[in-house]
Amino acid sequence: MMTQNRQDIFPWQSAQWQKIQHLMHINKMPHTLLITGSTMLGQIEFAGYLSQTLTCAHPQDGPCYTCKSCQLHAAKTHPDILWIQPQTASQTIRVKAAREVIDFVTCTSNQGCCRVVIIAEADNMNTYAANALLKTLEEPLPNTFFILTQGNTSLLPTIRSRCYQIHFALPTTQVAQRWLAEHTHLSDKDMNLYLYLSHQNPLLAQKYAEHNELQKIQSLQEQFILLSETKISFYAATQQLNTLGVDFVLKWQLTFFYAMIKSKLTLQKDCQHTVWNASLCSILQQYSIIDLIHHYDWLATQQVQLRSSITMNPQLCLEALLARWELLLLSSRQPN
Ligand SMILES: [Zn+2]
Numbered sequence: 001m002m003t004q005n006r007q008d009i010f011p012w013q014s015a016q017w018q019k020i021q022h023l024m025h026i027n028k029m030p031h032t033l034l035i036t037g038s039t040m041l042g043q044i045e046f047a048g049y050l051s052q053t054l055t056c057a058h059p060q061d062g063p064c065y066t067c068k069s070c071q072l073h074a075a076k077t078h079p080d081i082l083w084i085q086p087q088t089a090s091q092t093i094r095v096k097a098a099r100e101v102i103d104f105v106t107c108t109s110n111q112g113c114c115r116v117v118i119i120a121e122a123d124n125m126n127t128y129a130a131n132a133l134l135k136t137l138e139e140p141l142p143n144t145f146f147i148l149t150q151g152n153t154s155l156l157p158t159i160r161s162r163c164y165q166i167h168f169a170l171p172t173t174q175v176a177q178r179w180l181a182e183h184t185h186l187s188d189k190d191m192n193l194y195l196y197l198s199h200q201n202p203l204l205a206q207k208y209a210e211h212n213e214l215q216k217i218q219s220l221q222e223q224f225i226l227l228s229e230t231k232i233s234f235y236a237a238t239q240q241l242n243t244l245g246v247d248f249v250l251k252w253q254l255t256f257f258y259a260m261i262k263s264k265l266t267l268q269k270d271c272q273h274t275v276w277n278a279s280l281c282s283i284l285q286q287y288s289i290i291d292l293i294h295h296y297d298w299l300a301t302q303q304v305q306l307r308s309s310i311t312m313n314p315q316l317c318l319e320a321l322l323a324r325w326e327l328l329l330l331s332s333r334q335p336n
Pocket residue numbers: 055056057058059063064065066067068069070
């Protein structure tokens with residue numbers, strides 16, 4: 001039989017895994033587990049690893065990777081594991097999915113072991129779905145395990161109170177750097193910049209690196225510099241920002257303004273050793289913290305409106321952003 005590629009837990013999850021293993025060894029594995037913590041710290045992978053271990057015929061410190069159950073898991077066709085996972089971050093888990101879960105857990109296990117339901121980003125469950133699941137979570141059937149992961153918002157207290165919680169914290173710089181060095185080809189400088197942009201989250205840093213986010217951020221800043229030096233027209237700058245995408249522009253403008261506000265508050269020159277362009281930083285340094293916060297609020301509102309409204313025009317949003325930027329430039333040039 002072929003041996004499956006090993007997908008171990010991430011180094012920053014080892015303490016949590018040891019805790020789970022201990023509970024398994026003393027036969028006290030909780031029936032309903034909730035994984036909390038910053039998003040993209042490998043919660044889904046951890047849930048997958050745990051479900052594989054729970055269903056494995058010969059588990060040791062983890063799954064054996066060779067039994068029939070492990071092979072089915074690797075092929076993502078295990079009949080005793082049900083994944084409920086929103087396709088997008090904003091997609092709601094509806095009552096239909098909750099009914100699917102109830103039907104699944106009331107059937108007999110196919111492999112004769114146990115049944116595992118993984119509900120990823122369970123905070124996306126609507127109230128009807130949560131209410132439909134409450135009783136099942138409260139009185140779990142024997143050999144049935146629920147693994148819930150939490151996304152960006154908080155879970156309903158009624159669900160949360162029924163779960164045994166484990167929390168994933170961001171790894172130390174050393175752990176994050178070591179993992180990134182092993183899994184990317186980044187230079188030390190770029191690795192540290194990506195870790196800065198991802199707030200020390202190695203998986204997010206890896207994703208940013210795969211999408212060349214640093215280069216795109218440089219290109220974004222370049223448009224603002226060209227506009228401030230009147231080397232590019234308002235129209236051309238809008239077109240350039242449009243090619244980067246309004247989501248991208250708003251996200252990194254928010255991050256940039258947040259860094260500037262933090263730099264003002266803490267008196268640390270955040271911009272000098274990171275990705276932010278020095279001349280853009282010096283323009284913004286002339287503004288009061290209140291002005292910066294006002295602009296940050298405006299950006300955040302645009303982002304919320306854009307995500308919640310299908311009628312908002314991205315082009316108009318970018319034009320409004322550049323118009324505000326030109327105003328900032330104009331007032332920064334006026335003599336005191
Ligand atoms: Zn196995």
